[in-house]
Amino acid sequence: MHLTYQKLGELILSSENTMYRTAFAILQSKEDAADAIQEAIVKAFSRINSLQEDRFAKTWLMRILMNECFDQRRKRDRTISLDTISEPADSPREEYSELYWAISRLEDDLRIPVILFYVEDYSTRQIAELLEISEGAVRKRLYRARARLKEELTELED
Amino acid sequence: MKMEDIKKEYPSIPDDIHQMMEAETDKQIKLAEKRSSESAGRVRKASGRTSGSFRKKRWTPWRIAAAVLIGVLATGTVAYAGTRLYQLRLEKQGNYGLDMELVAEETADQEAASTASDPSQASAAETAEAAKGENNEAAGAQEAAETISDQPEAQTDRKVTLPDTLEQTQIVFGYIPEGMEQSSLYQLASSDGRALSVISFLYDEGDPDQVMHLTNVIESETFESAAKAAVYTKLSDGRYDQRAYLFFADQFRVLMLMAKDLSKEDVIRTAAALSLEGTGENIETADFRTWSDEIRDENRMIAYETPSYLDAMATRYASMPEGKVHQIGESFPMLTSATINGEFTETDALLYRVDQAEVFSDISVLDPAYLSSDKEISDFAREDGTLLPAELHFYSRGDGINCTMEEVYQTSVDTKLLYVTLTLENTGDADMENVLLYGDIRPYLSRNGFDQIDGTSLTEEAATYLNGIAYKGEDLYQGDFDLIRTQFNGHWGPGCPLQYYDFSSIAVGDGTNHIPLIPAGESVTVHLGYLVSDDMLPYIYLDLGSWEYPLQNGIDLRQ
Numbered sequence: 078m079h080l081t082y083q084k085l086g087e088l089i090l091s092s093e094n095t096m097y098r099t100a101f102a103i104l105q106s107k108e109d110a111a112d113a114i115q116e117a118i119v120k121a122f123s124r125i126n127s128l129q130e131d132r133f134a135k136t137w138l139m140r141i142l143m144n145e146c147f148d149q150r151r152k153r154d155r156t157i158s159l160d161t162i163s164e165p166a167d168s169p170r171e172e173y174s175e176l177y178w179a180i181s182r183l184e185d186d187l188r189i190p191v192i193l194f195y196v197e198d199y200s201t202r203q204i205a206e207l208l209e210i211s212e213g214a215v216r217k218r219l220y221r222a223r224a225r226l227k228e229e230l231t232e233l234e235d
Numbered sequence: 236m237k238m239e240d241i242k243k244e245y246p247s248i249p250d251d252i253h254q255m256m257e258a259e260t261d262k263q264i265k266l267a268e269k270r271s272s273e274s275a276g277r278v279r280k281a282s283g284r285t286s287g288s289f290r291k292k293r294w295t296p297w298r299i300a301a302a303v304l305i306g307v308l309a310t311g312t313v314a315y316a317g318t319r320l321y322q323l324r325l326e327k328q329g330n331y332g333l334d335m336e337l338v339a340e341e342t343a344d345q346e347a348a349s350t351a352s353d354p355s356q357a358s359a360a361e362t363a364e365a366a367k368g369e370n371n372e373a374a375g376a377q378e379a380a381e382t383i384s385d386q387p388e389a390q391t392d393r394k395v396t397l398p399d400t401l402e403q404t405q406i407v408f409g410y411i412p413e414g415m416e417q418s419s420l421y422q423l424a425s426s427d428g429r430a431l432s433v434i435s436f437l438y439d440e441g442d443p444d445q446v447m448h449l450t451n452v453i454e455s456e457t458f459e460s461a462a463k464a465a466v467y468t469k470l471s472d473g474r475y476d477q478r479a480y481l482f483f484a485d486q487f488r489v490l491m492l493m494a495k496d497l498s499k500e501d502v503i504r505t506a507a508a509l510s511l512e513g514t515g516e517n518i519e520t521a522d523f524r525t526w527s528d529e530i531r532d533e534n535r536m537i538a539y540e541t542p543s544y545l546d547a548m549a550t551r552y553a554s555m556p557e558g559k560v561h562q563i564g565e566s567f568p569m570l571t572s573a574t575i576n577g578e579f580t581e582t583d584a585l586l587y588r589v590d591q592a593e594v595f596s597d598i599s600v601l602d603p604a605y606l607s608s609d610k611e612i613s614d615f616a617r618e619d620g621t622l623l624p625a626e627l628h629f630y631s632r633g634d635g636i637n638c639t640m641e642e643v644y645q646t647s648v649d650t651k652l653l654y655v656t657l658t659l660e661n662t663g664d665a666d667m668e669n670v671l672l673y674g675d676i677r678p679y680l681s682r683n684g685f686d687q688i689d690g691t692s693l694t695e696e697a698a699t700y701l702n703g704i705a706y707k708g709e710d711l712y713q714g715d716f717d718l719i720r721t722q723f724n725g726h727w728g729p730g731c732p733l734q735y736y737d738f739s740s741i742a743v744g745d746g747t748n749h750i751p752l753i754p755a756g757e758s759v760t761v762h763l764g765y766l767v768s769d770d771m772l773p774y775i776y777l778d779l780g781s782w783e784y785p786l787q788n789g790i791d792l793r794q
Contacts, residue, residue: 081419082267086260093256097248111252115259122263123524126434126493176241195238196245213748217572217671220749223238224574224669 080131082122088134089118095197096142102192103146103185113149117142139207179229180222187222190215266522321484323457323464331471332636333449337438337464337482337489397439397525400517401487406433409461409508412501423505430495431505432475436526438482438489447530450635454499460507462490467503471639479506486511489526561790563589566660569779573753574668584663585670585753587779590760591656592792594772597621600654601764605737615650615733615766622650627768649769653792655777659750660758667755672736672748674779676765676792735764 080088089096096117100110121141128137180191193199193207194215201219205212248256326334406421415431418424423431454469462481470476475493479502482489488511494502561567566588570581593600597620603612616622627648653676661667736748738761753759767775776789 082264086264089260090256093248093253096256097252098245101246107249107252111255114252114256118256118259118263122267125267126432174240174244176238177244180241191238191241192245196242213671213673216748217673220669220671221572221579224579226238228574228577228579 080125080128080134082125084131085121085125085134085138088138089121092135092138095139098192098196099139099189100142100146102189103143104149105181109149110146113142113146116149117145120145136203136206143207175230176226179226182229183222183225187218187225190218191222194219321463321482323466323482325455325457325466328448329636331451331453331639333452333455333468335447335449335466335480336445337484397437397487397520399520401437401520403514403516403518404486404488404511405514406435406490407510407512408505409510410504412497412505428495429497430475431497431502432493433509434491434493436489436491436529437520437523438484438487439525439527445527445530451639453639458503458507461510465506467499467506469499477502479503481506481509483511487520489529491529561589563592563790563792565589571667571670573670575663575665579669582663582667584661585667586660586662588658588660589655589777589790589792590658591654592777592790593654593656595652595654596649598652600652601733601735602737605762606733606735606764622652622766624648625650625766625768627771648771651767651769651772653765653767653772653775655763655765655792656760657763658758658760659753661753661755664755667753668751670750670753672750672761674763674777676767676775676777733764733766735762737762737764 096114097110100113100117101107104110104113117138121138124141128134180188183191189208190204193204194201199207201212201215204215208215322338324334324336324338328334408417408423411417411423412425412429414427415423415425415429421433421435423429449468451471452468453471455466457464457466459465460481461483463484464482466480468478468480470478475495477494477497477499479492479494480489481492490509490511492502492506492509494505497505566586568583568585569587570583571585572579572581573585574580575582598612598616599620606612614623624647626645628642628645655674657672657674659670659672738750738759750759750761773793775792777792778789
């Protein structure tokens with residue numbers, strides 16, 4: 078049976094944290110993340126019949142969201158620099174650790190797997206499906222990210 | 236601080252975004268339910284559609300069906316008085332491709348009549364009069380259709396501009412297969428798993444590329460229905476492998492019906508008995524997905540399956556550094572990512588050498604501590620440690636036009652454990668940290684100069700070490716488009732990696748491929764494990780490249 082609209086709505090709302098953190102990880106902007114999420118919700122409802130297996134619904138939903146985030150980025154064609162990383166509303170910089178900011182400064186292909194793996198508890202296999210890369214590539218990126226963070230945090234601690 | 240600590244402080248969704256999501260989700264549910272009476276149309280953005288210019292296309296019709304319509308719209312925005320002729324053009328492409336297009340054409344008389352009259356003044360009487368003439372017009376229009384079909388280059392005005400509003404319609408299932416029931420406004424279901432869904436699109440013809448390129452069609456036929464034109468298709472794969480398209484052109488609708496596990500007879504009977512009833516309310520056409528939208532998206536998807544794309548892939552492999560083949564005991568450098576002097580870089584100072592490749596019928600040589608947490612021993616070995624047999628399937632992958640993906644051979648095979656001992660030597664003068672180890676086994680099958688690696692086509696230049704092999708004397712190659720993929724117990728490949736990394740020589744190892752440190756001038760030895768089909772052992776190579784760049788270096792492990 079197809080996923081019903083009601084069930085899709087429940088899935089979206091139960092995944093809201095994951096959706097927000099993933100969109101924020103990609104777009105580095107709360108406003109942009111909100112736009113991407115809103116578009117993704119519209120597209121998910123319009124494409125509900127494209128979901129072949131209900132058990133893959135969350136992966137399907139997240140892929141729609143990620144494609145929307147990447148589309149937004151391409152349209153806007155901008156480079157996120159440290160200066161433009163927006164801080165979470167009502168949360169000054171000092172409330173977040175150096176680890177948080179170091180992750181924020183990673184490039185996309187490292188930052189996104191890190192967020193999915195360490196924050197959202199996705200397995201490497203699930204991340205591979207979402208990003209449409211191999212599991213080996215996911216592991217490689219996670220290790221590269223750890224190596225980079227270890228270098229940066231060592232410097233900061235000094 | 237550990238990486239896992241980040242979870243505690245990563246921000247949760249802000250309240251305003253949470254509220255936005257709730258509101259948008261609620262809105263979309265309501266909109267979807269409203270559209271459900273339109274049989275699940277899809278939302279499109281109100282970006283404003285404009286009709287494109289007409290571009291003539293040469294046709295060599297394989298089968299043509301003509302339909303005649305006395306066109307009267309249900310709204311007052313535009314009205315036609317006269318004959319509108321439709322042709323459903325179907326053109327076969329290759330063995331499994333089918334191009335489908337519904338073309339609306341007007342005769343010169345009707346064109347003059349429609350431009351002379353003031354559409355907004357069209358009266359109910361004129362409408363009724365036009366409708367009465369339908370039967371009388373049918374014969375003449377049929378003749379005209381045949382004439383037009385013989386003259387594919389005859390002029391046409393193909394533009395049908397959607398009005399801003401249309402009458403809302405709902406689906407009526409005039410026939411429901413036995414044992415099924417209507418589970419929603421647009422779906423039928425049964426307890427035995429049969430399912431049928433109907434999707435609606437607004438029918439527009441503004442785009443000159445209004446040809447739906449269907450692929451993997453193994454059967455098709457037109458049939459009579461309440462719609463002006465209807466066609467049934469059966470696809471080669473997919474759960475919903477039967478489709479029917481119904482063109483309710485007079486109501487500006489195209490219905491696409493998808494069915495799972497129904498008989499062909501039931502699919503056609505259900506489709507033939509579908510009708511649309513007006514609800515008396517109007518819809519804004521800007522909110523709905525059009526047939527043009529669907530064609531554009533579907534046609535874009537099949538671009539990835541065309542021979543030209545796969546030729547490009549083959550060219551890509553050919554243009555990369557020529558694949559090298561090494562033998563057991565031979566040391567060779569391979570570009571590797573590592574952290575050196577605090578910088579993440581790539582180095583060719585790491586030498587690789589396969590010392591041994593042993594074959595075992597049981598798992599006694601494995602240390603479970605180094606097995607990936609994703610693997611369960613019971614999945615591949617009995618309690619006494621002997622290996623379980625596996626199912627090996629061979630699929631010919633098609634392009635959907637000349638050939639479809641299909642299983643060409645299946646066999647149950649004995650499984651062997653391929654236990655590989657690999658040594659990595661740091662020949663540089665600096666320590667290497669965070670080295671990641673890759674390796675996968677691949678079969679090489681070759682025929683007629685095209686070398687294939689588990690479904691990837693290569694040119695001869697890129698694959699210099701392949702032999703022409705037929706698997707057990709079976710001809711595995713069918714059709715014009717030969718790409719063989721093997722599936723080992725559901726895993727694509729001749730076997731599957733165990734994700735087994737035994738780094739006991741350096742007292743590290745957590746079942747991952749991460750090597751924390753290879754000091755300058757020193758070596759690390761690792762044992763890798765792969766489950767392989769016994770039958771494929773004579774064809775196995777170890778590929779140490781990553782998925783992105785396969786065939787950088789292969790080691791001949793053929794046994």
